[in-house]
Amino acid sequence: MKIIDGKVISQAIKDEVRDKIVKGNIKACLAVILVGSDPASGVYVNNKKKACEYCGIKSLSYELPDSSTEEEVLALIDKLNKDDEVTGILCQLPLPSHINEDKVIDAISPLKDVDGFSKLSVGALSIGAPGFVSCTPAGIIQLLKRSDIAISGKRCVVMGRSNIVGKPMAMLLLRENGTVTVTHSKTENIKEITKEADILVVAVGKPEMVDASYVKDGAVVIDVGIHRLDPEKNNGRKLCGDVKYDEVSKVASAITPVPGGVGPMTIAMLMYNTLEGALRS
Ligand code: NAP
Secondary structure (H helix, E strand, C coil): CEECCHHHHHHHHHHHHHHHHHHCCCCCEEEEEEECCCHHHHHHHHHHHHHHHHHCCEEEEEEECCCCCHHHHHHHHHHHHHCCCCCEEEECCCCCCCCCHHHHHHHCCCCCECCCCCHHHHHHHHHCCCCCCCHHHHHHHHHHHHCCCCCCCCEEEEECCCCCCHHHHHHHHHHCCCEEEEECCCCCCHHHHHCCCCEEEECCCCCCCECHHHCCCCCEEEECCCEECCHHHCCCCCEECCECHHHHCCCCCEECCCCCCCHHHHHHHHHHHHHHHHHHC
């Protein structure tokens, strides 16, 4: 059984981005908008800034108060869309409830939408046109490719159909010539479907829901879930995924751990997308 090491692979991607930026003297600049004071969002934004620094990408940070209006956020995005120095824009989610997330995300120029969340980016992915791809699923494709796991012709099952993980994941696996099935909370006889998967991507948002009874012998299992645990009640473990790792790792041929699997890939792919944005501009 192979453990797919997201730390090593994400580091390699960040190093490649840094190399291209330094050698090509590329001016890349990521503008990050944070509205409100959600502590988890603050941590994510900080990690993104650190990764930018590592890769030689300039980062601009806009920290707006909770009381900001939708118009103010849209006006800032409009300004950043027109700013030639800025090659990537992202708005940290979730936004406060009085702001329409879809409206804000769709206001980001498709040329700078490095998160790949806007309707235009998602539409481009669906028809195979160039555009930014959502970082987590794009990172999963990199994990598979860089671990020499073939996708073409394989039976791929994606558990979960969210707009940021499940749906783009399915489109990307299809683009790689996988034969793809998507399951969700209304799927009947779900195990019959998941047990057919050569590659099983689990993004259900339910701690350790997927045990060995969902998995075919020798399948590749990608666990997208991240859940915090109380270390005192869990033998020192601070995080778990959507997959029961101890059980599933005994039947899988390859698996991503949590932490250290899919998680680190998301920021690495954000750096990759920001470089792409700079090259396109
Ligand atoms: P989400 O929006 O909550 O979507 C969960 C999906 O799972 C939904 O489509 C839901 O079906 C389906 N589902 C729920 N319960 C199910 C069940 N019992 N059987 C089958 N399907 C079920 O979650 P998400 O945003 O895609 O995230 C999924 C997980 O990935 C979360 O743990 C999240 O924290 C993690 N995540 C990690 C990263 C990262 O590593 N960087 C990034 C994003 C998300 P319905 O559509 O029918 O409700």
